[in-house]
Amino acid sequence: MKNKRLILLFIFIFVIFLNLESFSEESISKLLQEYEEASELSKKTRIESLGHVVVYTRKDLEIMQAYTLSDVLRTLKLNQNLVNRFGIENMTNPGVYPATPTSFRLYIDNQEVSSVHTDNPFYMFDYYPLDHIDHIEIYIGAGSIRLGDEPSLMIIKLYTKEPERENVFQVRGTLTSKSGYEMSFFDGRKISPNFSYIFLFHQGFLNFDAQKVHNQNIFRNLFKKYLYLNLIYKNTSLQFNFGRVNRYIFQGLSIDGAPTDGKLKSYDYDINLTHYFTDDKSFKLNLSLNQNYRNFREENDYLDGGIYIPPIYEPPPSLNTPIFYHEERKLEKYNLYLGKEFNTKRNSLLTAISIKQKNNNLKQVRYKTPVKDEKSKNFLTFNKETIYSLILENQFNITEKNLLFTSLKIDRYLRNGNYDNFTDFIGRIGFISSPFKDWFLKGFVTRTYVPPSFFETELAPNRRLNQEILTGATFEIINENNKHRFSFLAGYVNIQDLITFTEDGSVNLPYDVDSFLTSLDYEYRFNYDSKISLNYYKSFYEDSYISSVEGASIQLFKRAEKFDFYGGLFFKKGFKIKDVKIKNSYDLIAGISYNITKTLSIKFKGENLLNNSLRVIYFTPFETGTYDSLERKYFFTIEKVF
Amino acid sequence: MKLVIKILLILLILKTSFGVIISRTNEKDIKYEIKILEKIAEDITHKNKINVYVIGYDRKKIINFSNHFILVEDIQKADIVIVDKYKRISELKNKIILTTDFNLLKEIPESIGALYWKKGRPHIIFIKERLKDYNIKLSDDYKRYIVSEKEIYSSW
Numbered sequence: 001m002k003n004k005r006l007i008l009l010f011i012f013i014f015v016i017f018l019n020l021e022s023f024s025e026e027s028i029s030k031l032l033q034e035y036e037e038a039s040e041l042s043k044k045t046r047i048e049s050l051g052h053v054v055v056y057t058r059k060d061l062e063i064m065q066a067y068t069l070s071d072v073l074r075t076l077k078l079n080q081n082l083v084n085r086f087g088i089e090n091m092t093n094p095g096v097y098p099a100t101p102t103s104f105r106l107y108i109d110n111q112e113v114s115s116v117h118t119d120n121p122f123y124m125f126d127y128y129p130l131d132h133i134d135h136i137e138i139y140i141g142a143g144s145i146r147l148g149d150e151p152s153l154m155i156i157k158l159y160t161k162e163p164e165r166e167n168v169f170q171v172r173g174t175l176t177s178k179s180g181y182e183m184s185f186f187d188g189r190k191i192s193p194n195f196s197y198i199f200l201f202h203q204g205f206l207n208f209d210a211q212k213v214h215n216q217n218i219f220r221n222l223f224k225k226y227l228y229l230n231l232i233y234k235n236t237s238l239q240f241n242f243g244r245v246n247r248y249i250f251q252g253l254s255i256d257g258a259p260t261d262g263k264l265k266s267y268d269y270d271i272n273l274t275h276y277f278t279d280d281k282s283f284k285l286n287l288s289l290n291q292n293y294r295n296f297r298e299e300n301d302y303l304d305g306g307i308y309i310p311p312i313y314e315p316p317p318s319l320n321t322p323i324f325y326h327e328e329r330k331l332e333k334y335n336l337y338l339g340k341e342f343n344t345k346r347n348s349l350l351t352a353i354s355i356k357q358k359n360n361n362l363k364q365v366r367y368k369t370p371v372k373d374e375k376s377k378n379f380l381t382f383n384k385e386t387i388y389s390l391i392l393e394n395q396f397n398i399t400e401k402n403l404l405f406t407s408l409k410i411d412r413y414l415r416n417g418n419y420d421n422f423t424d425f426i427g428r429i430g431f432i433s434s435p436f437k438d439w440f441l442k443g444f445v446t447r448t449y450v451p452p453s454f455f456e457t458e459l460a461p462n463r464r465l466n467q468e469i470l471t472g473a474t475f476e477i478i479n480e481n482n483k484h485r486f487s488f489l490a491g492y493v494n495i496q497d498l499i500t501f502t503e504d505g506s507v508n509l510p511y512d513v514d515s516f517l518t519s520l521d522y523e524y525r526f527n528y529d530s531k532i533s534l535n536y537y538k539s540f541y542e543d544s545y546i547s548s549v550e551g552a553s554i555q556l557f558k559r560a561e562k563f564d565f566y567g568g569l570f571f572k573k574g575f576k577i578k579d580v581k582i583k584n585s586y587d588l589i590a591g592i593s594y595n596i597t598k599t600l601s602i603k604f605k606g607e608n609l610l611n612n613s614l615r616v617i618y619f620t621p622f623e624t625g626t627y628d629s630l631e632r633k634y635f636f637t638i639e640k641v642f
Numbered sequence: 643m644k645l646v647i648k649i650l651l652i653l654l655i656l657k658t659s660f661g662v663i664i665s666r667t668n669e670k671d672i673k674y675e676i677k678i679l680e681k682i683a684e685d686i687t688h689k690n691k692i693n694v695y696v697i698g699y700d701r702k703k704i705i706n707f708s709n710h711f712i713l714v715e716d717i718q719k720a721d722i723v724i725v726d727k728y729k730r731i732s733e734l735k736n737k738i739i740l741t742t743d744f745n746l747l748k749e750i751p752e753s754i755g756a757l758y759w760k761k762g763r764p765h766i767i768f769i770k771e772r773l774k775d776y777n778i779k780l781s782d783d784y785k786r787y788i789v790s791e792k793e794i795y796s797s798w
Contacts, residue, residue, distance in 0.1 A: 027681070027783060028678070028682070028685075028766065028784060028787075029783065029786070031677060031678050032764060034674055035671065035675060035677075035678055035764050036763055036764055038670040038671045038673070039671035039674070039764065134762065164759065165759040165760075165762050166759070166761060166762060167744065167758075167759065167761075170761070193727070641761060
């Protein structure tokens with residue numbers, strides 16, 4: 001029945017798709033279209049040495065009606081965007097539990113925005129607005145060193161719009177079928193030949209269905225507010241990014257996965273200065289400071305097991321079981337990056353240094369047990385970390401069609417609180433080769449590490465964790481021309497000392513974990529304004545699966561003069577763990593936009609139309625169950641340009 | 643020796659796709675910008691080589707990428723004037739002016755049309771009444787880009 005509906009829907013979308021021819025091919029129109037295509041910013045920003053890239057162009061984002069980062073990451077191959085126990089939508093590698101992964105780096109232009117506490121960007125940015133974003137590049141593969149931040153397995157780069165190409169004031173209002181709303185005010189323009197700016201104010205409330213866990217309702221509704229301002233003067237840009245996110249904590253740290261009450265409130269600001277000393281942008285200085293205030297409060301009943309706070313937790317029956325927990329943190333990050341590229345005809349050498357200081361200040365901790373009301377400050381003596389990095393990356397043209405990358409990053413960690421300082425490195429060799437016309441081969445061999453975050457260290461039973469050591473290789477074969485793009489990606493990674501969350505807190509696994517992944521992509525462009533893209537991926541993960549490892553997708557993009565159409569179907573294969581079977585999921589997304597006039601458009605979008613999204617499994621001493629990661633939702637949007 | 647020259651020549655010819663792989667400056671967009679301005683100028687003047695005078699517009703773009711424009715220093719010799727920055731020059735009168743900024747259409751009443759960026763996309767626009775004043779007839783290809791004077795004040 002479900003499949004029938006699905007097929008009908010797809011036929012419907014396809015008919016619309018084929019019936020609308022793209023607009024005329026007259027020469028001036030054609031030239032204008034070619035100009036637009038040649039001018040896409042994504043063509044200028046791609047950095048091949050960062051890994052295997054997936055690009056979402058501005059047009060893709062517009063046609064998809066991608067309003068938040070989550071709308072984009074949900075469609076990304078080889079990964080799942082799953083809700084973790086704090087109600088945060090997290091990128092999750094195939095097969096692993098949707099916890100708080102530390103190996104994803106998110107950049108808004110030059111600013112890396114991961115939390116100092118968790119090394120994870122998503123708790124402030126999972127529903128980050130995209131109204132001021134031009135395009136997104138996602139680099140898959142371990143060990144990119146070029147940007148100088150913590151080691152990563154994936155880099156997500158958001159590039160803001162170029163002011164001189166905007167010259168608009170734009171307002172967007174979106175209402176959802178779940179009584180949520182979003183509004184954005186965007187402005188970007190060039191004031192004089194040397195000075196321009198980009199501005200965004202965004203506010204939204206997202207409402208989600210309550211989930212039933214341990215016979216109680218849990219919530220993950222959230223309120224968000226963001227302000228972004230980028231002032232650009234000649235070769236200098238000064239970027240301000242403010243964010244405020246208040247959310248229910250969903251399962252929180254409650255033993256039964258169902259707190260009685262709980263909120264996570266965050267307030268974040270970044271100031272980032274980038275200066276290029278030369279016009280060719282080869283000599284770059286970046287200074288940034290980030291402060292994040294976080295307020296976490298949770299309550300849970302004694303008979304429900306209380307709240308898991310590692311240093312003090314004792315399960316019932318005990319008088320030391322916490323039933324109330326409140327903490328306030330001030331997280332700070334200061335960063336300096338200085339990089340110089342030396343370019344010759346055949347060689348490009350990047351040398352850079354970076355210094356990053358991270359402070360994890362626990363301002364206040366208060367917890368209650370049935371008999372005590374305690375205040376404490378010293379759960380973790382290690383709360384300050386300074387990282388000195390040296391970066392060297394060389395790109396050498398062996399011949400005109402063979403390029404060799406060699407990268408080395410050495411990081412020295414200085415840690416307080418009687419914690420050992422340590423030095424580790426990332427080493428990487430990669431190549432791109434074009435043996436025949438339209439054919440490209442790309443490969444990397446990498447040795448890297450992922451340091452434990454403050455959060456993981458706090459949750460470790462003896463407060464000590466080793467860094468994870470990753471060694472791996474990836475290989476991609478690409479065939480690309482004006483009409484189509486085919487690619488096959490394969491990768492292998494071995495992880496020593498994988499940090500994972502268990503009943504005893506976070507621990508280094510005593511054995512190595514190996515995983516292998518493959519991905520097949522095909523994209524066909526009917527013309528500049530319409531394309532179809534297909535993907536299939538499968539990951540082979542040695543440990544028992546706690547999330548899906550196989551998936552496929554089909555996406556249709558179509559732009560006509562007055563209309564935009566989008567249809568996407570994302571399949572994730574189900575799995576079985578213990579006695580729980582997680583069914584296959586089919587997330588169907590469809591969107592249509594209509595431009596009433598040049599300045600006014602209305603848009604409809606529906607996601608998870610088949611109401612069949614991947615469920616997330618959870619285990620508590622009381623029950624093993626599942627909750628929805630995505631719900632059926634409709635969006636109605638009005639956009640006006642002034 | 644001949645072989646060496648041959649190899650060198652081959653290497654020079656091969657300098658194709660690879661530059662694209664590592665090049666981070668893409669100038670293809672400027673080529674198209676010039677191509678469009680040339681196309682419009684050709685369709686207006688019906689000339690193959692067009693004398694062009696620029697105000698505020700980057701001369702390097704024309705020098706490096708144009709095949710049909712000839713930069714002139716004397717505005718009187720110009721067939722077309724490209725304006726990127728507002729400047730009141732009395733000689734602008736009776737000259738055919740194209741701008742690269744939408745707002746300049748409002749500020750310079752002599753301008754007949756513009757190639758400009760808005761909302762991340764390039765646009766072309768021509769003003770019906772002003773084309774008439776200059777007795778310029780554009781082919782049907784341009785129909786969709788021609789608007790009345792009133793419209794430039796009400797929308798873009």
